[in-house]
Amino acid sequence: MKTKAVRMAGKNQLLFGEVELPKIREDEILVRVVSDSLCMSTYKAVQQGSEHSKVPNNVAQMPVMLGHEFCGEILEVGAKWKGRYQAGQKFAMQPNIDSLAAPGYSYPYCGGNSQYAILPPEAMENNCLLHYEQDAYFYGSLAEPMSCIIGAYHTNFHTVKGEYKHILGTKKGGNLALLASVGPMGLGAIDYALHCENAPKLLVVTDINEERLARAASIYTVEAAQKLGIALHYVNTAKPGMTEYMMQLSGGKGYDDILIFAPVEDVIQQASDIIGVDGCMNFFAGPIDHAFSAKINFYKVHYNRIHICGNSGGNADDMQEALDMAAARRINPASMVTHVGGLDSVVDTILHLPEIPGGKKLEYNTISMPMTAIADFGKLGETDPMFRRLAEICEAHNGLWSREAEEYLLSHAKPI
Structure with missing residues (x-):
């Protein structure tokens, strides 16, 4: 055929x-x-x-x-x-x-x-x-x-000090930061963070584009997250002083889990700056450059038991x-x-x-x-x-694609 x-x-x-x-x-x-x-x-x-x-x-x-x-x-x-x-x-x-x-x-x-x-x-x-x-x-x-995003959440892990075992998954009720995360995969990550079994108590979403942040905030609202018991914040990291602001949002503790959605050195540096004790950083973004690298604070890796991981696909x-x-x-x-x-x-x-x-x-x-x-x-x-x-x-669906839109398109668009 x-x-x-x-x-x-x-x-x-x-x-x-x-x-x-x-x-x-x-x-x-x-x-x-x-x-x-x-x-x-x-x-x-x-x-x-x-x-x-x-x-x-x-x-x-x-x-x-x-x-x-x-x-x-x-x-x-x-x-x-x-x-x-x-x-x-x-x-x-x-x-x-x-x-x-x-x-x-x-x-x-x-x-x-x-x-x-x-x-x-x-x-x-x-x-x-x-x-x-x-x-x-x-x-x-x-x-x-979505399975790739879910795989990232399952890839993260934490430890108990003095015990040689890994606790898989993001920390339930913890502090979670999604960096450079209002692209398509980042939006899926926000959705999953709000509705998964290991939902955080604090969720901070960053990007450098105000328009994209606004779209994300209109879909996943601060008010809806609050009803789920989650403090959701959208942060434009193009503005000065945002690393310090994110630390303030965490009460100075830092973040238990960080997912990085852009292969940008400054974003990775920021993740290193805001990671908390026993925190896990997941480099989700896939660079084309085989030699891509970035600066990470290895003093914190050693003394604060920081974990670095990545995953591609689910x-x-x-x-x-x-x-x-x-x-x-x-x-x-x-x-x-x-x-x-x-x-x-x-x-x-x-x-x-x-x-x-x-x-x-x-x-x-x-x-x-x-x-x-x-x-x-x-x-x-x-x-x-x-x-x-x-x-x-x-x-009628908040500007989103839907089953009704698909059915209408397939029955009315020009056949190929």
């Missing part, structure tokens, strides 16, 4: 067109992909080509399908998996199959930026093909970035937690999405991803549509009735 897909053939070499899919083997599964959210990790892979650890050396001869945050429907099940999966079931994909291979990076016929894909046997063998029950497909796509359990929390309406990852487009918008969007402001870029594989900011729907709606209705739907 044929499918339209976006593939990578090398550094900044992206191809959009039809691909002939082979017939599936008995240990594979054929799926229809409905939605995929575009990730900065894909941009980084495109910048590196075959130098990326998960991109094959022969990518020029055998291009790989891009996209790893995808959700859709199972169409055909190989004989090996017929007792476990059925045609017609919805699925969400956990792409971290292993350290060397992943959908969206490594396979010629498996990626989220394609209308159809063939899942390799290792995806099922490693429990990476997850059953999905919600109505809206985009929540399944956003479960993958596992199947993290993703299942994301799916369960979204289904229970405990979190709403829609806050991460600021742009929506069709499959034919993917190439240009990926190549220019760092230049496009806002949060997550969500694409649907059955439609043709430029990558469009939700904030622009109203203006476009002055001449286009589809965008006028989308603007009304999003406005």
Whole structure:
């Protein structure tokens, strides 16, 4: 069968067109992909080509399908998996199959930026093909970035002085700082911090952009956090004296947990300055520069038992937690999405991803549509009735994407 897909053939070499899919083997599964959210990790892979650890050396001869945050429907099940999966079931994909291979990076016929894909046997063998029950497909796509965030919270750890054991997870009822964290992943981190089992008592969110801070504060309000027993503060660290101010907010104690969302030396320095005794710093941001480094106070590491960690991606359990929390309406990852487009918008969007402001870029594989900011729907709606209705739907959901918006778009947008 044929499918339209976006593939990578090398550094900044992206191809959009039809691909002939082979017939599936008995240990594979054929799926229809409905939605995929575009990730900065894909941009980084495109910048590196075959130098990326998960991109094959022969990518020029055998291009790989891009996209790893995808959700859709199972169409055909190989004989090996017929007792476990059925045609017609919805699925969400956990792409971290292993350290060397992943959908969206490594396979010629498996990626989220394609209308159809063939899942390799290792995806099922490693429990990476997850059953999905919600109505809206985009929540399944956003479960993958949420799983990375959840993985970060689970990666942090603390100790008991004099005892040689680690207590995993962020400190319940502690002081938590999310630095440079009002981008798409930072918004997801705020949502999880407010609604997870180990919720803090103090949550400080920083950035240097007042507009982005204001948007975050309009979605996750100080008042709503207060009702949960959490003191939430948004801090613009572009202003002078903010490190001292954050220490004052912590009562001089510092922070038990810090998650860093930007590979910026000054941000890491600030984390080192405000970390408390037995505090844990998680460097969540993924730099492209292999030699990236920053100054950390190792006197405090030694005498205050400071921990430094990092994580890239989540596992199947993290993703299942994301799916369960979204289904229970405990979190709403829609806050991460600021742009929506069709499959034919993917190439240009990926190549220019760092230049496009806002949060997550969500694409649907059955439609043709430029990558469009939700904030622009109203203006476009002055001449286009589809965008006028989308603007009304999003406005009714506090400016956020929703199940209703997805259903309307898929039934009214131009088919690709």
